[in-house]
Amino acid sequence: MGSLLTLTLKSLKKRLTDQPSIQIQQDLGYVTEVRFLFNAPAPESELLKFEETNQLFLPKDYKEFLLMHNGARLFIDEKSGASFDVLRISEVQENHQSLDYPEGWYPIAYGLESSVLVMNLNEITPHKRSNEYLFWLEPGESIEHATPLYMNFEIFLERLIISQGVEYWNWPIYKARHFYKANDLED
Template sequence: MNQIAVVLDGLKQKISHGSTFIQRSYNSIGQATFHLPKPVKPETLQAFQTEFKQPLPSEYQTFLELHDGAKLFMLGDEGLVLYPLEEVIEKTIEAKEDGLIDEDYDHYWIIGEVNEGYLLIHTEHAKTENTPYMYWKYHEGSTEDTDAIGQNFGTFLERSIIAQGDMYWEFNIFDVREDDYYVEEETEQVQAGVSIASEERVRIEIEYPIYRRGGFIVSFYTYENGKPDLWWRSDYDTMKQVHRSLVSTLKELRFHFTEITVFQKEAPLWESEDASGEQIAKRVEHPQTQIMQYDGYQAFVNDLPRPLPGWEKA
């Protein structure tokens, strides 16, 4: 598991244990909400590189391949917001047109926001992994005036999680001899939050081999706007491997309370060998189909999809 995945897995464990009541600077407290959407689509990654003629920094791309953006430690409308990549493209183009990205300082992508300011990636610094490229600026003004955060995306994400979405890079700026740090006596009551948004439904299709020594094809779909959206597709040699892969995927927090539908289909064509060893195709008159419904992850684990009749040893 890569470092970005480890950091996010730790956050999900924290949330699953109910650790969502947070306290930030200036006594900003309440029950935080979180949202981690599905991975970025490959065509969006390609669209980004086509638009800006530069690949994403590896740590940031790794994050997007796990979750296309995020809303973390949200108290109302405030918290750490990382835009979906399509929004990064749109906001960066708009910022250049509106002068938010200054023409003399035209080397930034806008990737999110926190505490009344934008999170930026310095495109020139991002060309090497050894140069810190994360920056921040207030919503007002232009990129002529930005603050260096001093890290790359992976460290920024980890420290932001440790700081509960606060601007940790400013913690050491305060000086009691010069600054007046105060805490409001009254704090706004924030309604109880919810855990990470989960997928409501998933659809799994298991296509059986064209002959018993072949491989199983598994297609895993989530739903977008009520329509199945292919997330991944893989080949497996045995049903045991199929079960292991699906259990591993479905144990993620986002799937724990989802409706799971499994469609198992026999290939409509068989192949066998004649005396000469030549392959002979034979159409199956009535291919077997089996549909199973599950109410959540645990129900799936307790009653794994059974092989179609005649495939028990497959």
Template sequence: MNKLIYLTLKNLKTRLAKQPILWVQRELGYIKPCTCAFYKAATPDQIYSLVKETGFFLPTSYIDFLKMHDGAILFQDQSEYVNPPWYIFGLEEIMEYSEQNELPPNLYAIAKFSQTIIFIDSSRVKEGREDYLFEGSILNLADEFKAIDLNFELWFERLIVSQGSFFWYWNNYSLKNYQPEEVSLDELNEMEE
């Protein structure tokens, strides 16, 4: 069992058992109440069936996740705005997504947030590479897949720590391209009310 996957899931579920609503703070000071849901575990036979049917190579950390939970819904917004959650795909969602979308044969989807899809490059997993995660968009699956230089265990752990943020973009923002917004005293008083 992958230690990072195990501890990340165990500790998140421990927090949720004590407090089922997580107050998640996102970029730009936005805060929202969220819940998480976890599917039942996939059996080794179910995992083997997917591999046999598709020919996909699954990284061991993702297999370990599936053995604990065959999918999850993370950071489901419970506010009036109802922003989308993160869907971590189980075996059935992998198959459905592959059947419904034209993808390069080496890619399969494992997670979704709104229009963003996270893919595993099966050929990189087969080669033993750890940089097998890619990002794509539902709006343009033809040929735009961007490497995010992570494996599943690091991506998943950081997704939980960052409370569902697109943390892999954080290095793109620095003092060179960040414009702080000033708020007047009147606006601050209105925000406090």
């Protein structure tokens, strides 16, 4: 059996072999066709250079993804123009520097409405899969207000695919009494 990351990507790609897109259902009955684009692998030398330059270790699962695909565009919805974009390692470095993130904090993906998936590498255990280093940052928020997701990249990606691209980490905050109001639905 392979890693969770390998199993997740293998299953998704199997669904895409006969067709360039798949139909999904998201929140509030929205049904659409989405596509996925995966970049070529990152050279290991580029990842080592990133680690040396920043004096840190990339998490094992995230590094595994980059060695398979140096970035990707997921859930590309032509109707709405939305997608979930995992950055190339060079873009991670560029965004870290240009957006003035604190030391050890790196943006690794952009979601809906310019939200950012951020990793905090300050307290990870190198070469261990179970690190919980991901945070979600809403547009305009400072890093101090980033929401901890309590997971690593491979768990995040598996759940994103299972939930069909929906921001599943926000589901617990919508209790029944708040859900209808937040979505302009009748109670």
